[in-house]
Amino acid sequence: MSIAGAAASGDLRKICPLVCRRTHSQEYAEGVTHTVHVKHVSFGDEHPVVIAGPCSVESYEQTLELAHAVKACGGDMLRGGAFKPRTSPHDFQGLGLAGLQILHEVGAQTGLPIVTEVMDPRLVEQVGEYADMLQIGSRNMQNYPLLVEVGRYGKPVLLKRGMAASLCEWLGAAEYIAKEGNFNIVLCERGIKAYPSGEYSRFILDLNVLSALRQETFLPVIVDPSHATGVASMVESASRSAIEAGAQGLLIEIASGRADAARPKCDAAQAISPAVLERIVEFVQKHEVQTMGARAYA
Numbered sequence: 001m002s003i004a005g006a007a008a009s010g011d012l013r014k015i016c017p018l019v020c021r022r023t024h025s026q027e028y029a030e031g032v033t034h035t036v037h038v039k040h041v042s043f044g045d046e047h048p049v050v051i052a053g054p055c056s057v058e059s060y061e062q063t064l065e066l067a068h069a070v071k072a073c074g075g076d077m078l079r080g081g082a083f084k085p086r087t088s089p090h091d092f093q094g095l096g097l098a099g100l101q102i103l104h105e106v107g108a109q110t111g112l113p114i115v116t117e118v119m120d121p122r123l124v125e126q127v128g129e130y131a132d133m134l135q136i137g138s139r140n141m142q143n144y145p146l147l148v149e150v151g152r153y154g155k156p157v158l159l160k161r162g163m164a165a166s167l168c169e170w171l172g173a174a175e176y177i178a179k180e181g182n183f184n185i186v187l188c189e190r191g192i193k194a195y196p197s198g199e200y201s202r203f204i205l206d207l208n209v210l211s212a213l214r215q216e217t218f219l220p221v222i223v224d225p226s227h228a229t230g231v232a233s234m235v236e237s238a239s240r241s242a243i244e245a246g247a248q249g250l251l252i253e254i255a256s257g258r259a260d261a262a263r264p265k266c267d268a269a270q271a272i273s274p275a276v277l278e279r280i281v282e283f284v285q286k287h288e289v290q291t292m293g294a295r296a297y298a
């Protein structure tokens with residue numbers, strides 16, 4: 001029995017035949033990953049991809065400073081939220097369109113491809129005009145009209161795992177995008193709510209899912225150690241562990257290391273400095289994507 005078959009209810013070949021490795025075993029033999037191209041960056045080859053940037057775009061200066069830091073460390077892409085899914089409607093919601101314009105401008109200046117979240121199916125085209133990759137956040141993993149819209153739109157999608165989603169539900173969400181003809185999907189494990197999440201870390205980083213996904217799908221998978229831990233001092237070890245466990249990339253939140261820099265408006269506790277990012281990138285660059293997980297299940 002497959003890993004997911006044992007762990008989840010339902011047969012993946014029925015729920016998500018389009019993204020299921022077993023229905024494409026000719027094209028995607030064991031260990032072979034579908035490559036997703038975002039401009040010059042490739043997810044799914046032997047080099048893990050590092051995406052880094054602020055949680056939220058707060059100003060042009062902040063975004064440009066952090067983009068230069070990402071580039072200087074050897075990072076591959078810039079992240080930053082313009083539309084933020086906040087627990088309270090009274091909290092900072094992101095700069096919206098102005099944030100997208102900043103990201104676009106900073107991307108053009110630094111040459112870094114941009115990924116940013118889209119929350120509203122009506123805004124997919126607008127966000128897509130400015131971004132190179134559309135992020136579906138954890139809270140929207142099962143927003144089916146949004147998945148259909150990004151599927152139709154066709155630009156690469158970063159599909160984060162719902163914070164309580166099973167592997168089956170996650171791949172079902174990917175299937176909605178693929179059903180519209182868009183296979184440019186990168187999965188992102190970002191920690192799940194499980195006992196004892198919240199006690200010493202924000203969520204529980206599920207590294208076991210990387211091996212299970214490697215068996216069940218050909219889509220590339222990256223890890224977000226920032227939301228998974230919620231604690232800046234845990235991000236470096238979580239990043240290393242994720243790469244050792246076979247992650248095909250990392251999505252990391254950073255903030256300025258300058259003493260006079262403003263505190264980030266969102267997720268300040270998990271933001272690492274560019275100096276720590278540099279150590280992580282150095283580690284990542286020494287590692288090729290690990291495929292032992294797939295072999296072990298053969």
Ligand code: PEP
Binds near residue numbers: 055081085138
């Ligand atoms: C983010 O990456 O900006 C974010 C909000 O993460 P998540 O959807 O995983 O909570």
Ligand code: MN
Binds near residue numbers: 056
């Ligand atoms: Mn964040």
